[in-house]
Amino acid sequence: MKPHRRKKLGIILFIAAGLSVAVGFTAFALKQNINMFYTPTQVAEGEVGAGQHFRIGGMVKTGTVLGATDSLKVKFVTTDFVSDVPIQYEGILPDLFREGQGIVAEGEMDAAGVFQASRVLAKHDENFMSPEVKAALDAAGASTDNYMPGGAN
Amino acid sequence: MWVWFSKLGSPKWFYELSGKWLPWLIAAMVIFMTIGLVWGLVFLPPDYQQGFTSRILIVHVAVAGTSLAFFPLMLVAGIITLVWRMKLADMVAKHAAILGAWFSFITLATGSLWGSVMWGTWWEWTDSRLVSMLFQLFLLLGVISLRSALEDSETAAKACALLSIVGCINVVIIKYSVEWWNTLHQVASPVSLDPSSPNGPQFWIATLIMIVAVYLFLSVSLILSTRNEILERERRSQWVQDLVLKN
Numbered sequence: 001m002k003p004h005r006r007k008k009l010g011i012i013l014f015i016a017a018g019l020s021v022a023v024g025f026t027a028f029a030l031k032q033n034i035n036m037f038y039t040p041t042q043v044a045e046g047e048v049g050a051g052q053h054f055r056i057g058g059m060v061k062t063g064t065v066l067g068a069t070d071s072l073k074v075k076f077v078t079t080d081f082v083s084d085v086p087i088q089y090e091g092i093l094p095d096l097f098r099e100g101q102g103i104v105a106e107g108e109m110d111a112a113g114v115f116q117a118s119r120v121l122a123k124h125d126e127n128f129m130s131p132e133v134k135a136a137l138d139a140a141g142a143s144t145d146n147y148m149p150g151g152a153n
Numbered sequence: 154m155w156v157w158f159s160k161l162g163s164p165k166w167f168y169e170l171s172g173k174w175l176p177w178l179i180a181a182m183v184i185f186m187t188i189g190l191v192w193g194l195v196f197l198p199p200d201y202q203q204g205f206t207s208r209i210l211i212v213h214v215a216v217a218g219t220s221l222a223f224f225p226l227m228l229v230a231g232i233i234t235l236v237w238r239m240k241l242a243d244m245v246a247k248h249a250a251i252l253g254a255w256f257s258f259i260t261l262a263t264g265s266l267w268g269s270v271m272w273g274t275w276w277e278w279t280d281s282r283l284v285s286m287l288f289q290l291f292l293l294l295g296v297i298s299l300r301s302a303l304e305d306s307e308t309a310a311k312a313c314a315l316l317s318i319v320g321c322i323n324v325v326i327i328k329y330s331v332e333w334w335n336t337l338h339q340v341a342s343p344v345s346l347d348p349s350s351p352n353g354p355q356f357w358i359a360t361l362i363m364i365v366a367v368y369l370f371l372s373v374s375l376i377l378s379t380r381n382e383i384l385e386r387e388r389r390s391q392w393v394q395d396l397v398l399k400n
Contacts, residue, residue, distance in 0.1 A: 005236045012232055016318045023322050027333075035335040036279045055279065057335055094273030096202060104337055121272045126342040127351035128207060130198035136349055 037104050044083040048109070056085060056115055057104040057123065065099055078103060078115075089117040096122035162239035164383040165392050171376045178373050185366035189215075193359040206270050213263040215363035217286075219371055220260050221327060223253030223293070224320030231314030241379070243310055244386070248378040250296040250313070252371065257290035272337055281330040282338035285323055292320050 027034065037057035038048055048054050058078035065076040073090045087105050097103060102123035107116045129137070193211030200207040230246035233239050264283070269275035277283055296316050303309040331340045344357045387393045 008236045009232065012235065012314065012318075015315065016321075019318055020322055023326070027326070031334070034281050034333075036277070036281070036337055037335050039335075094271070096271050096273075119274075121274055121277075121337060123337055124203070124271050124339055126339045128203075128342060128356045129201050129351045129353075130355065131201045132198075133349055133351065133353065134201035137351075 039080045040078055040083040040085040041080055043085055043109070043115075051108065053106075053108055055104055055106045056087075057102065058085070060097070060099050060101050060103055062099045078105065085115050086113070087115045087117050087120075089120050091118075091120070093120055094122040096124060162237070162241050164241055164244075164387055165390075167241055168380055168383050171380060175373070175376060178369060178376070182366060182369035182373050185362055185369055189359060189363035189366045193363055197359055198355055203271060206267060209263055209267045211360055211363050213260065213267060214360050215367040216256055216263065217260040218364055219367045220253060220256035220286075220289070221324045222368075222371070223249050223256065224289070224317055224324050227253070227296070228314065228317040228321050231310060231317050234310045235314055240386070241383075243306065244379050244382040245375065246310075246313060246317075247300060248375055248382065250293050250300070251378075252374055254290060254293040254297060256371075257286060257293060261286060261290065268337075274337075277337055280337045281334045282327065282336050285327045285330050289320065289323055289327060292316060292323065296320075 037055035040056065040058045042048070043056060056078060058080045061077040061079045061084060065074065067074045071090065072092065073088070074093065075086065075088050077084050077086050079085075087107075089105065089107075097120065102125060104121045104123055105115060105117035106119040106121075110116050189211070194208050197208050197211065199205050227246045227249050230242040230249065233242035234246065261283075264286075265275040268277075296313050299312050299316065300309050303312060330336060331338050342352045342357075344354075345352045346354060348354055384393055384396075
């Protein structure tokens with residue numbers, strides 16, 4: 001390779017390395033801000049300030065969903081299998097909302113420690129199954145509810 | 154190897170060679186696209202929770218995965234343009250940006266469709282996967298407008314190569330966003346060879362065929378638009394005029 005070409009290639013590589021390092025540091029510094037939601041454990045450990053508007057993500061704990069009969073009010077508990085946070089919400093839930101499903105709720109903690117949600121979104125995991133496979137797995141007693149929202153972190 | 158490399162830089166040589174490849178590439182593209190789309194959109198089994206909505210993902214996954222290839226391609230082309238002054242690489246980079254913007258747009262559109270049904274929202278500004286993908290679309294639009302704004306092709310190539318570096322870093326962020334941060338978007342599905350377990354072959358073989366089809370579509374589109382660009386840039390040269398007279 002001719003010297004002037006090597007020099008040019010060097011400049012390009014230098015810029016690329018510099019930008020990568022800059023972006024890497026920025027992303028690292030903003031780690032918590034880039035996260036979409038807090039886990040119930042993070043909430044229990046007091047990582048969220050009082051009165052703060054935030055999002056919480058976890059699984060809908062099986063057997064905890066209580067719907068009102070005369071309104072759209074619903075109560076349920078979200079969990080990451082370490083800590084639980086009770087959630088209260090009034091509104092239409094996404095079709096995918098059900099027990100054992102991952103959700104992300106947006107709102108605030110009230111004085112009683114109940115999360116008052118203004119929005120509830122359903123999170124879908126990375127597993128795709130046909131109804132036959134799901135039925136076969138359930139019959140065999142294999143757990144298909146092994147999903148942890150957030151994955152890493 | 155260097156002879157072959159510098160030969161590839163000759164627009165005339167590329168035009169003739171790509172003319173020989175094109176019919177085969179187009180035939181392969183039509184075959185894969187037909188099998189992938191018919192299988193994916195008509196015969197794919199429904200998901201136990203999503204029903205038939207999961208079929209959107211056949212298109213979404215293939216286009217989204219392919220859309221990550223554009224910035225690396227443009228960076229390589231940009232480096233070749235700047236270091237070896239190969240005009241052909243510059244033409245490829247120019248058209249890759251336009252195609253890449255379309256791919257990014259289709260990724261966002263199909264993803265929104267699926268999200269509006271499954272998540273209950275079509276867009277979330279706080280999801281790093283979604284926002285980094287939108288950033289890629291804006292970067293590509295930036296590259297396109299930069300190129301049309303700068304008349305000097307050397308300056309344009311430099312500016313676009315710089316943006317391509319940023320774009321490549323962003324590609325890494327798009328890819329790993331779902332693992333590094335909490336997102337609404339799910340992580341990549343692990344494939345399974347066992348048809349009786351989640352993500353079995355009945356789901357991913359159709360996706361794989363679509364990915365091949367979309368890559369073939371990308372190659373065919375890129376070659377066709379580069380050939381057009383060659384004819385336009387070299388319209389005063391002898392070989393192009395001969396070609397026009399012959400047809």
